[in-house]
Amino acid sequence: MNQDKDTHNGYYYSLTRNMLLVIILVAITPMIVVSSIILYQFDISYHEKVQAHLEELVLKHKQQIDSFLRQRLGDIRLLTSTFSLEELRNESFLRDRLELLQQIYGPVFVDLGIINSRGIQVAYAGPFKLGQAHYSDAKWFQMAMKSDYYKSDVFLGLRGLPHFIIAVKENCCGEEWIFRATIDFVAFNNLVENIRIGETGFAFILNRKGEFQTKPLFDLIPNKEPYTDFLGDSDKFKGGVRIIERDDESGNRVIYVGALLKHGEWLLVYQQKASDAFSDLRRTLRVTIAIVVLAGICIVVIAFIISRRMVNRVAEADREKEMITEQVVETGKLASVGELASGIAHEINNPVAIMVEEAGWIEDLLEEEEFREGKNLDEFKRALEQIRTQGRRCKEITHKLLSFARKTDSRIQNVQLNDLVEELIALSAQRAKFANVDINVNLQENLPILHVSQTELQQILLNLINNALDAMEKTGGNLAISTHLEEGHIIVGVADNGPGIPESNIARIFDPFFTTKPVGKGTGLGLSICYGIIKKMGGDIVVRSKVNSGTTFSVKIPLPEEKMPKQSTT
Amino acid sequence: MLDKVGPKEKIRVLLVDDEIPFADVVAKRLGKRGMAVTPVYTGTAAIQAIRKHDFDVAVLDLKMEDMDGIEVLKIFKKAYPEMAVIMLTGHGSEQAGKDGLANGAFDYLTKPCELEDLVKKIHEAAR
Numbered sequence: 001m002n003q004d005k006d007t008h009n010g011y012y013y014s015l016t017r018n019m020l021l022v023i024i025l026v027a028i029t030p031m032i033v034v035s036s037i038i039l040y041q042f043d044i045s046y047h048e049k050v051q052a053h054l055e056e057l058v059l060k061h062k063q064q065i066d067s068f069l070r071q072r073l074g075d076i077r078l079l080t081s082t083f084s085l086e087e088l089r090n091e092s093f094l095r096d097r098l099e100l101l102q103q104i105y106g107p108v109f110v111d112l113g114i115i116n117s118r119g120i121q122v123a124y125a126g127p128f129k130l131g132q133a134h135y136s137d138a139k140w141f142q143m144a145m146k147s148d149y150y151k152s153d154v155f156l157g158l159r160g161l162p163h164f165i166i167a168v169k170e171n172c173c174g175e176e177w178i179f180r181a182t183i184d185f186v187a188f189n190n191l192v193e194n195i196r197i198g199e200t201g202f203a204f205i206l207n208r209k210g211e212f213q214t215k216p217l218f219d220l221i222p223n224k225e226p227y228t229d230f231l232g233d234s235d236k237f238k239g240g241v242r243i244i245e246r247d248d249e250s251g252n253r254v255i256y257v258g259a260l261l262k263h264g265e266w267l268l269v270y271q272q273k274a275s276d277a278f279s280d281l282r283r284t285l286r287v288t289i290a291i292v293v294l295a296g297i298c299i300v301v302i303a304f305i306i307s308r309r310m311v312n313r314v315a316e317a318d319r320e321k322e323m324i325t326e327q328v329v330e331t332g333k334l335a336s337v338g339e340l341a342s343g344i345a346h347e348i349n350n351p352v353a354i355m356v357e358e359a360g361w362i363e364d365l366l367e368e369e370e371f372r373e374g375k376n377l378d379e380f381k382r383a384l385e386q387i388r389t390q391g392r393r394c395k396e397i398t399h400k401l402l403s404f405a406r407k408t409d410s411r412i413q414n415v416q417l418n419d420l421v422e423e424l425i426a427l428s429a430q431r432a433k434f435a436n437v438d439i440n441v442n443l444q445e446n447l448p449i450l451h452v453s454q455t456e457l458q459q460i461l462l463n464l465i466n467n468a469l470d471a472m473e474k475t476g477g478n479l480a481i482s483t484h485l486e487e488g489h490i491i492v493g494v495a496d497n498g499p500g501i502p503e504s505n506i507a508r509i510f511d512p513f514f515t516t517k518p519v520g521k522g523t524g525l526g527l528s529i530c531y532g533i534i535k536k537m538g539g540d541i542v543v544r545s546k547v548n549s550g551t552t553f554s555v556k557i558p559l560p561e562e563k564m565p566k567q568s569t570t
Numbered sequence: 571m572l573d574k575v576g577p578k579e580k581i582r583v584l585l586v587d588d589e590i591p592f593a594d595v596v597a598k599r600l601g602k603r604g605m606a607v608t609p610v611y612t613g614t615a616a617i618q619a620i621r622k623h624d625f626d627v628a629v630l631d632l633k634m635e636d637m638d639g640i641e642v643l644k645i646f647k648k649a650y651p652e653m654a655v656i657m658l659t660g661h662g663s664e665q666a667g668k669d670g671l672a673n674g675a676f677d678y679l680t681k682p683c684e685l686e687d688l689v690k691k692i693h694e695a696a697r
Binding site: 346349350352353354356357358360361364391394395 | 589591592595596598599602660681682683685
């Protein structure tokens with residue numbers, strides 16, 4: 001039994017597990033696949049978008065810086081072409097021009113100076129004391145002398161401050177002159193420093209030697225990858241901008257965007273940590289994963305609940321099925337017993353009939369003259385009577401067997417139970433009197449009409465009354481018969497105060513052929529038939545018994561589902 | 571036919587039963603009670619018998635090996651509607667007897683039956 005239960009539990013456990021796995025698999029797999037695909041696509045397009053944005057940003061600034069440099073050069077060239085060298089050599093005039101430029105552009109122009117071909121500054125307007133300064137050795141001067149105009153790299157120079165120079169070479173009075181303007185480092189720096197995105201995005205400018213032309217926001221070493229890579233191959237700048245991603249020394253992914261300025265002399269670099277650039281993407285990813293995980297947990301919980309519930313239903317259905325199977329087997333047993341009984345009854349009836357008739361024939365013959373004076377005539381007659389009696393007994397048994405097997409009159413009728421009970425009590429009254437049994441009747445009035453087979457109900461109640469009378473035959477006693485209404489059923493009670501049924505027999509009293517009556521007195525079919533009929537009606541029969549104090553049978557008969565119209569009962 | 575059955579005249583009974591000992595002993599006992607009984611043991615023999623002789627009453631077993639009692643009954647009632655037929659059934663089942671009644675039988679008895687009941691029924695049928 002225990003092993004059986006274990007197997008059952010194992011079965012339901014694996015059923016629960018399989019159901020759980022299937023539900024989870026079916027629900028979670030598509031969710032993960034779909035969200036992965038969406039995330040992947042989103043990741044790609046977001047990367048593209050960010051890169052495009054950075055490229056555009058850098059390109060715009062490159063153009064801006066180039067245009068700044070071009071314009072400042074233009075300003076200087078305008079001065080040299082508008083005014084004569086004589087005018088410009090006048091320092092107060094020069095100062096006025098500087099003031100004008102500063103008024104227009106702010107503190108972009110630091111100072112202006114005129115330098116002759118020997119490198120001596122002949123005129124100067126600006127905050128520093130640089131009059132008559134010698135520039136013949138300065139690199140920028142040498143370079144400026146070689147072409148019509150020149151933009152220097154950033155250097156410290158005589159003033160000891162970072163700055164760079166825009167110079168224009170002019171020919172006047174048979175001599176070459178340099179007109180130069182100093183661009184304020186801070187003002188230029190602002191152009192680049194303004195490029196700021198997120199927390200880690202910043203820009204700076206390097207020259208071909210890898211020297212800073214602007215001050216980077218964070219410390220970095222310029223003479224290494226990827227800056228050297230950018231500077232090494234200017235062909236790779238498609239559309240003027242190049243973008244690469246590298247890991248820095250601390251292992252963080254960094255995006256570098258480069259653009260060449262000043263005809264390839266300078267390199268504008270924008271760099272930002274990938275984690276910063278893609279922080280929105282990261283956030284989306286985190287939110288998505290959180291949602292997927294939450295949904296996954298929900299699915300698991302729901303799958304667990306659903307599978308538990310389903311398996312409980314299955315278990316319940318299995319139990320019901322088992323019960324029904326048991327009932328069917330029980331019914332089948334009764335049916336086959338019935339068939340057997342019917343066969344036996346029929347086979348026995350014929351030989352018994354012959355025996356009884358042959359005995360009768362002997363009786364007939366004993367009436368004749370020759371036997372009438374026989375010495376043992378009375379004994380013969382007694383023996384023949386005995387044969388006849390036993391024949392009758394056989395017939396009684398076979399009839400009972402047949403009534404067990406036979407389909408009795410099961411037509412459904414309207415039955416008033418109390419009338420039926422009273423009829424049966426009247427039928428049994430004579431027997432009760434002989435057995436010294438008092439019958440007490442307690443019937444509830446105005447019981448609803450029952451919708452059952454009258455013959456069958458009669459058979460049940462008569463059987464119970466007869467059994468009770470049998471039980472009290474020797475001792476006498478009380479038989480209490482009652483009816484009452486209870487929750488859609490009518491209960492008929494048949495109680496005796498006879499010897500009771502021993503506990504060991506209680507479970508078997510409804511089994512066919514079980515009897516405690518002496519051989520020849522009972523067939524053991526009565527209660528079994530009753531049980532079958534009551535179950536068929538949808539009712540129930542219960543027995544309570546105590547040895548030496550009595551037995552009570554309660555028959556529970558269901559009321560018709562719809563209230564039947566009141567009709568006369570049979 | 572009814573006119574022929576006077577108090578002194580013996581009632582002619584055809585007894586049909588495939589249980590030979592039963593048919594024989596019942597025939598003897600009825601004979602002893604003043605009836606002219608012809609026992610036959612098959613349905614076919616019974617049909618042949620009524621072609622040759624007249625009977626007042628037939629006592630017919632319901633279940634026989636060669637023919638069903640009800641079939642024989644139908645033939646009897648068709649050929650000799652005035653002959654009364656009493657059915658005998660070993661079945662214990664009332665239903666078989668009722669089938670007989672529906673097909674024109676006078677009455678039915680269940681085996682084993684008291685001979686006196688049968689005698690009473692035969693007299694009633696022959697009246």
